[in-house]
Amino acid sequence: MYKERASRLPGAAVWTSTPSVPGDEGPGRVLPDGCMDLLWHDGRLLVAGPDTRAHAAGAASLWAGVRFHPGTAPALLGVPAHELRDRRVDLADLWPAAEVRRATARVHAADHPARGLEEVALALAASAAPPDPLLARLVTALDAGRPVAATADELGLGARQLHRRSLTAFGYGPKTLARVLRMRRALALARAGVPFAEAAARAGYADQPHLSREVRSLTGLALRQLVPPDTVS
Template structure:
């Protein structure tokens, strides 16, 4: 099954559900400022599968699984993950952490069992386990402290190309305060978050067929060379390779 994703109705714009089946080689997961709860299943040695958290990445991560391994994930929009998981985002930066390290072990075991039952119950592909992950996350959000109230405005400002100083002023914080709160909400400071968000805007434009020089101009890079350096720094490969048809990674 190729990669699929769909918006989370119960969680609104705060999350998407996704699924993927491992192929013959690792998959390149690009930084996006998000945190994911992921259920990995298909290994006979772990009949209920494994639950883990993928923290916000500062550069591309190569996800490896035996061919046929299936993943179902709930990806939280930047700033939402800490409220669900109960830990600041910077504690998960560039890490893959068992969910049982964050939540009570018995609770995680029960969730894994329920996910396995949902997958075996004849539901529509990954949608039954995905709905269960949504329900669990929504319940925890209802009981948790709400996400940082400035997170949405910070993401919107940086996505719109505003400087860190401009965003800090707009949300009524000093730059040091903004940096500290960004670490907790997003996993890294606003400058890194701005780079990650700009990368994803550039990739969206390039995938839509925009010429690379125009991509650089409309997404805030100094020039095409600057775009090329940033893409390689954050993803490990040139832009052209990212846009090439999918193939196993060597």
Template sequence: MTVAVEPYRERAARVPGADLWTRTAEGGEYRILPDGCMDVLLIDGDLIVAGPDSHAWTGSAPRGTRYAGIRFAPGAAPGFLGVPARELLNERVPLADLWSPTRSRQLLDRIRSSPDPAVALDVEVAKLVDEPPDRLISYVLRNVRGGLLRGSAGVSKLAATIGLSERQLHRRCLDAFGYGPKMLDRVLWMNVALDHARTGLALADVATLTGYADQAHFTRDVKALTGLPPKTLLG
């Protein structure tokens, strides 16, 4: 029997700032790049939590494995899950390991009973999100994306604007993102740079545009975070 393979699709989820994505595996190995996000995944009828990654996650799945996921914005998932991000760094764990068996089973039953499990995942997760975004986390993200941490004194500047010590800021970032502010900066800016590179822009120009010292610096950082140099990764 031939198994139909559906391409990766993504759209805005009902949870503010999150995305709903679906795909059917082609079979074989795959590579997930670190992006500062955490996902609640429905994999062939089971709920799995994908923690934040500090390096590329590699795995494999049989052809036809169906995936649907809610990708939370960086820093948003710990409040929903009730678990600090640092405890899930580079981990994939069943949701039942984080919640009570009854609570996770009830959510899974509601999703499985729907004619469209991906849509049900989106709806049911949105119903359970009842905490407003952490203003401190939103502030950190705005400043990281604005380039404040690009310099050597960026962390101390950010901590001072918030009224925290660098140690306090680091601890808050570990709980929200799974890693400290400098690592968060590396991960988010690498993804910005790769997005530019995917448009066909020369890697040297990408490095200049996104604040790397030079193309060699960009290449080293991408290889450290993904296991592959940019040319191989994009190719």
């Protein structure tokens, strides 16, 4: 069973995933969302990099995580996003051993790993520079369906500069980020009961087949596999 709540860290979410019934295989596939996560599993701390495709979740046991708002994790974790693209990496491979031990101890001292991870994330944010407001504006514009070129102009960035900053912050270029965010918008509409064709149009796709191709490309699954049957019109 997957549960999520808003974190005390602005823009972040705290989540847990556990098997809900005997034989449950856990959270299934994690879809691209433009985010990075700090994870706890089986006593270990890991970092989930930004995905360009669906990721098969781990074993059927407790997982906990803090999902950072797109573009914010690299400054907190001290690693460019593109170095972790489509990867799950032990925090011990990224940080000095002493820092990993302190973070792990903080998680284990909490009454639940998810709350411990949130405390680690809050401590990281308290010692880091404030989030880059330009990155926040970029995410907001692309999530609203603004074209990449027009957004770059509005932000006063050239194409190469925007691409370079996007690689560091998001793990991929702005066009890929725009694709991921558009797919998430369409899926949210479809899961809310909006017919597929209307969801495609409202999210900015040419038509329903275009949406279906993008979902298949980014997740490896058919659109209908990602929308509960009782919501499909």
